[in-house]
Amino acid sequence: MSRILLAFLMLAALVSCGRNYSAPQDLDNACSIVSERPKYLRAMQATERKWGVPVPVQMAIIYQESKFIGNNRTPMKYVLGVIPMGRQSSAYGYAQALDGTWSEYQDQEGGRGKKRDKIQHATDFMGWYMTQTTKETGVPVTDAKNQYLAYHEGRAGYNRGSHNSKAWLLTVSDQVAARAVTYDMQLRSCGKR
Template sequence: MSRPLSALIIVLLLASCGGGYKAPPRNLDNACSILAQRPKYKRAFRATQRKWGVPVHVQMAVIYQESKFRSDARTPHRYALGVIPMGRVSSAYGYSQALDGTWDEYKDAVGRRRAKRDDMRDAADFMGWYMTRSYERNGIALTDARNQYLAYHEGHTGYSRGSHRSKSWLLRVASQVEQRANTYSAQLRGCD
């Protein structure tokens, strides 16, 4: 085999092993580890905190709950008669699990027509925009991970109507988001 061909094969093999950021970081229970593995995430979260005022630990806790830091996260498929695929449960996609309509509203509102849900910078900015609106519409503090998550899950109108109050499973999940945010906050103080 010729040298140029051998070199090309080696380069292609190495490139195929690289993979980028499709896979989530290891050790999702440690905020410092996540940010050390993904410096781009750290820059994205800090930019969102500067622009919108949403703390890094709140962003991270909600992203953990929504996608476990998977850029290509989607909702499960629905099936008719248990076997015939009928599409997905919702249009939620990406790190932030933003729905198509809400994502389009965000892009129009902030003028970022090329924003992508599988890009952490865009997903974090979306989250900052959405949570700032939750503060403006429902008075939820940007540091209140529990209620921000409830408004994020139920929508601004659903939250203001109290739709979450009758969903014990959702209240339990929101408490877990709050606990994770508190854990991440304590960890981040030690790794900055």
Template sequence: MGRLLRLGILLLLVSCGGGRYSAPRDLDNACAIVDERPHYLAAMQSSERRWGVPVFVQMATIYQESKFVGNAKTPRKYALGFIPAGRRSSAYGYSQALDGTWDDYVADTRSFGARRNKIEDATDFIGWYMDRTERKLGISKWDAGGQYLAYHEGHGGYARGSHNQKAWLLRVASEVGQRSERYQMQLAACGKL
């Protein structure tokens, strides 16, 4: 009986805890994020070395896409207002990568074991995507707002100018750019750049 009780308590604690996919406590402070989760910084630095996308641009993108929640999913759709009818898209994980785009990344980089809910893979994906964005569309890897527009709309959508008809998206991209600049200043001030 003692072992069963301990097992039950352990299972209860594990199910109630935030788990390994929970967000860091202070999302407005880049230094607090990387102090709480040093492996995030290591993953972003690795992606920066490989693809040239600055850490603060990656951080601002992850903040906007998932608020640093590793297993983030899009909201559910409901038929008749109450019958679950799937999710709005296949976006998942830190980077909110869609199934097809993730499959392209895996095939292109030969990262066959990569997972969207693993920070190292998500940051590498962001670096890969933004590197392609710079090559295809000419958007600097340092331009977080411009990169975010292409990230959200896809390369084809951005090239067609689909973002120009979405005032809300232009506002969000501006916020991503501002957050990137704020994260850059914070990381410089705490010596993490």
């Protein structure tokens, strides 16, 4: 094999390893999102088939958690406004899954090869988590508002009602619910639901 061909193949392999972590262009239009990123729809449909979590609910929560940015992280914390002290939490990826919860998911659902920055793994995680939420809290997987509250606060926090003292979080959960309804109507209008 010639050196030029080998170099070209190595370069092609390297380029194909890169991932596009940018957000889709129009986050307010579900049809635009799934048209621009068809693998998102395939991943969410697989999660809906496996776990029963509707695509619009998944989309609304991913929007709220990461704005569809696959390598999204929480902001840094600073002391005296300039000295970095680490991130606010270990949340990472499309679903903003915490390290401990992600490890639990990996242990129960398929090993260490699952990555938070891969949409198919992130949506499967969400399906797993929301199904566990239904078992522990009784909140249906179709209830975007309360599933989001349990997702944000953790199931134990949700059961304690910790969200009830956070007016800002209740407002956000209403926005998540409204976005799920909007995404559902949009997906129906473009024949993706």
